Amino acid sequence: MEDGLLYYPGCTLKTKASDYEESAKAVMEKLGRPLVEMDDWYCCGAVQSLSTDDIMHQIAPIRTLCCAQEQGETEVVTLCDMCFNVLRRANTRAKENEDDLETMNEFLDEDPDYEGNVETYHLFEILRDMKDEIEKAVKRPLDDLKIAPYYGCMLLRPSEVAIDDTEDPQIMEDMLELLGAEVIENPKRTECCGSYHTVNRSDIVEKRVEDIVGRAVEDGADAIALSCPLCQFNLDYHQRATEFEVPVFYLTELMALAFGLDIGKEIGMKKHRVEPNALLKEKGYME
Amino acid sequence: MEVKRSEKDREFVDKVEELSGESVNACIRCGTCSAGCPFVKEMDVLPERIFKRVVLGDKEGILEKNTMWICAACYTCSVRCPRDIDIASIMEAVRQIVLRDNVDKVEVEEVENLQDLPQLAVVGCFRKETG
Secondary structure, eight states: OOSOEEEEOOSGGGTTTHHHHHHHHHHHHHTTOOEEEOSSOOOOOSSOOOOTTOOGGGHHHHHHHHHHHHTTOSEEEESSHHHHHHHHHHHHHHHHOHHHHHHHHHHHTTSOOOOSOOEEEEHHHHHHTOHHHHHHHOSSOOTTOEEEEOOOSTTTOSGGGOSSOSSSOOHHHHHHHHTTOEEOOOTTTTSOOOGGGGTTOHHHHHHHHHHHHHHHHHTTOSEEEEOOHHHHHHHHHGGGGSSOOOOEEEHHHHHHHHTTOOBTTTBOOOSOSSOSHHHHHHTTSOO | OOOOOOHHHHHHHHHHHHHHOOOGGGOOOOOHHHHHOTTGGGOSSOHHHHHHHHHTTOHHHHHTSSHHHHOOOOOHHHHHOTTOOOHHHHHHHHHHHHHTTTOBSOOGGGOTTGGGSOHHHHHHHHHHHBO
16 A cells, blocks of 8 residues: 555444544545555454453454455554554464464454464554654644643553553644644543443543543643543543533544644534534634 | 462462463552552552452452452553553453353443443443453
């Protein structure tokens, strides 16, 4: 694939997080590295199975890597942080443990054997190496916006799959600065949002959201930027239990805004519970 | 310190170590795991105390606590442990010991706002909490 990037969406990017997919596709097109969806892919399973004897739950992500292999590709890019974490960890296990890879391939049965030659990336790792291109693409700097970056867990932990320093990441800060935004230092930026507890223990998530969003507001943030669809849902949806109304953007939505893309036409921002429109109108980014 | 355990208690310790791939005796009780955990306020026993109970083979004492279910595998403890113990995997091992007895900690009928939830939350929760 010459300029394009082989893209693994995962389930949520096609549904609840379609704003993320839409904005990421638009900005990558502008940057000359379009996302090209895989011919075939499977749900990754969302969480990594941590038991040493549980090879079965490594099969779904490995099967997706097999799909990339069968397309003749050696690199796969994900947008979702949870997919990224699961794919990279399963891949690492396959590459570093010959016996485990053999067992995985026995499970794969009718599929071709996985040879361990595919590398997995998160979109931010690609963007980190495109600083010049990003700077050139900015048409409408976000200099009226104060943004608190939020990383959550899956981009940074455990250490062996981290895309940046586990305690003091800078990748999002650097990108927000390129977009012209004022970066609000966020000491809560690597703390867990409550994750899947949103399903059956939402009181826990509400406390996390109160803490994380509350700190961003206290420090003067107009909005939060992130990339994980589950963090986005939790920080956005569960603000309803708090006094806050802070838009929670995918970083690629802010990038689209800075690149001058038309909100409502070229990208939607349709699935935010906290509507970003009021803020964007107030700051002159929307009519 | 020599810890005397019954054979049943020893079996529990062995199972936790086998499933997690970690050595529970490596823990020095420094409390770093509990200090950094964003969920400790919701736990009825600190992660570090769970360790102590695992070392003692106190299976019944652990299984009545909520700690391993409140742990969301965010790995903050795992990356900060000065003894390089992957505590998240220990928690997973304890969860698995319960779930492999065909126990479900979450039922789909009990989820109130299923239509609102993103797919990865539902898949993740049911993967972590059903047997």
